[in-house]
Amino acid sequence: MVDKKMKECTSIITNSKNIVVLTGAGISTESGIPDFRSRSGIYQNTPEEILSIDYFFQHPQNFYQFAFENLYYPDAAPNIGHEILAKWEHEGKVKHIITQNIDGLHQKAGSKNVIEFHGTMKTASCLNCSKLYTADEMVNRKNSMKDFYVCDHCETKYPEDHYIKPDVVLFGDAGLWFTYEGFNTISSIIQQADCVMVLGSSLKVTPFSTFPRDRGPEAPVIIVNKGKTSYDFEPNTYVIQESIGKTLQMMDEQLLYSRLK
Incomplete structure (x- = not known):
């Protein structure tokens, strides 16, 4: 049986042509990848210092050991939630996914x-x-070279100036999108959305947590997350605290049913 809130959300998606989706760790836990901030998450057992740019420079070998054991899941497969979002993008409903x-x-x-x-x-x-x-190259280098994290394609006065760093944003670091132009691009994308979906994010980490506020005044927010978020009681916001895969599958089935009617 489909409850009232699910029907409302499915109706919103049916009438939307520019959905922007914000995703967090909760969508990937259903693929077997541990999250970060729950009671069993990585941050509960690991100091945030290890995921800092300073720690990377001071202990590159230890950093890579931790990263390969806790952040790298090459055999993980997309789950039904990922697949439905890709399907909705192919159908022209989802225009962008912005993911943590x-x-x-x-x-x-x-x-x-x-x-x-x-x-x-x-x-x-x-x-x-x-x-x-x-x-994969970095794994092979780690298994066969002592200073595997030092680039052998160039030279600098100090080895740390040509360290090879994973392309992730660490604490104290700045990424590709952490720029004036990057923020403006994301803000513009969300302003044009006719619906914003938040999937598997507690919206606690800034600046990602601020993105839903960039939407237009008429754009609804659909949040599917097992935990609470600071947006749960805002106007024009629909909250479903259930499995993302199960929820999106039910929505997709309702979308198909509505087309066949």
Whole structure:
């Protein structure tokens, strides 16, 4: 049975042609990737210091060991939630996905217009010459070289100036989208949305948490997250505290049913 709130959300999606989706760790936990901030998340057992740019420079080998054990899941597969978002993009409903996740599962599912706000673990780059290394290359280097994190494509006076850093945004770091132009681009995308969906994010981490406020005054917000968010009681906001995959599957089935009527 489909409850009233689910019907309302499905109606919104049916009538939307420019949905912008904001995703967090909660959409990837259903693919077996641990989240960060829940009671069992990485941050509960690991000091945030390890995920800082300072720690990377001071202990690059330890940093990579931690990153490969806790942040890199090359065998993870997209779940039904990722797949439905890719389907909705193909159908012209979802225009952009802006994600906090670094796992690349949206792209694996077939989504094209994805902004990886916190970067990706799929690649790493030399801080001097910008030579790109795949994560698999870095694993192989780690297993076969002592100073695997030092780029051998260029030279600098100090080795740390040509360290190879994963293309993720660390604490104290700045990423591709953490610029004036980047924020303006994201703000413009959200302003044009006729619906904003928040999937699997507690919206606690700034500046990502501020993005829903960039929407137009008429654009509804649909939040699917098992925990509470600070937006839950705002006007024109619909909250479903259930599994993302299960919820999106029900919505997609209702969309198909409405087309067949």
